[in-house]
Amino acid sequence: MTNQVKKNSNDRYNDTFPTILRELMEKTGITQKDLAEVIDVRPQTLSLYRNGQSQPLPDKLVLIARHFGVSVDYLLTGISSDNMDVSKELGLSETSIEMLKRSNSTENFDGMPTVSDYINNLLSDGEFYQFIEDLIFKVNGVQCATNMTPEVKQKLPQFNYEGYYIWELQMFIQEFIKNQLVKNGLEIEKE
Template sequence: MSFFGKNIRKIRSVKSLSQQAFAELFDLKRGTLGAYEEGRSEPRIETIIMIAKHFSIPIDDLLTQELTVNKLLKFKGNLASEDQELVKEQFAKIPCIIRNNSRDYLLYYNKEEFIKRMPCLCLPLNRENNYRGYTVDNLEMSSNDKGLFPKDVVIGEYVPQKEYKNLDNGSLVLVVLKDMLVLRRLYITNAKVVLRAEHKNIEEITATLKEVKEMWRICYVFYHRLPPIGEALEDKLLYLEREMEKIRSKM
């Protein structure tokens, strides 16, 4: 006696299919399928092959062992629901620069094998775009308890060299230079790149466009700490005050 009946019952459970729906998939009668599941009848070899092929399950496994739910979910094919497949397709793997690999990144930033071995963040972003994650490790982009702090994570989108001059002045970027990774505000004048920190005691960095190995425009930020509760309210009040001043000046 084979395990075929128990296994197709288990498949139906994983796939949430009624006996009728499962039977219609393979041009079977509901009563015939019920007989298979109860062990009162054995299927034809053609039926076994068709079901095994549809769910990408080895015929030997389907017939000779009782399959568990966990094992069924490991098989490829149509066992995973369409919703599960959709979720997998939406998440992009983003290589992340952290303290432990930052020095190596300066040497191997353009090596595909090195990039593949980097730790990754999985986020529901467009997989056709090229992103890079970076863990902040200094206070250069902080000012008066605002801005970016160590352990915050930023996500940057790759900027081709020909697009550098199209970036707005003041854009937050991660730049790869010969011997350093720099997270700063970008200002471009002629063939010079000026990188400015938010911290008032940090001097700006100037480089030529040719010295820039890579540039990533920061488009997402994940804060390691919650901002102070009053910070958002303070910013809104300042904005409203400025807007009121504009209205008064026009009256």
């Protein structure tokens, strides 16, 4: 006996292919009718692709990829073949990799660091990783405070749990930014 989990069509709406198809259509502004015409299917068929209720045949995948200027790999996995190794090694999404590439090609003003310089400095700094770990913990604290039951809130009715955790998160982020500015040679006046 095999343990197979069958997904119904509603579960496939957020699968990689339909999500990427919807994103590409929205980004380029092409309508369902127009894309259906380009790949020679009925608009209803394209709707099934967009909603994850059906998968296109390989020849239709190639036409969709060509139309949007992406690879079939990207349509099916969310990662282009050019970025596959980087994605595997670092766990970065296609969007993250492309944004990093874009930041590297951004021009800078005379003598000023580029976006890539700042990103490189952050990623080379152990404090940044500690900041991210602590940030995740503090965001979870805000979410817990937001989801507290009335019974728990009644224990200290005058205390604003949610407000406190949001304030603490804001102060934490502000302190990290201030420290980064100081590291980069910009002194912040004390209040």
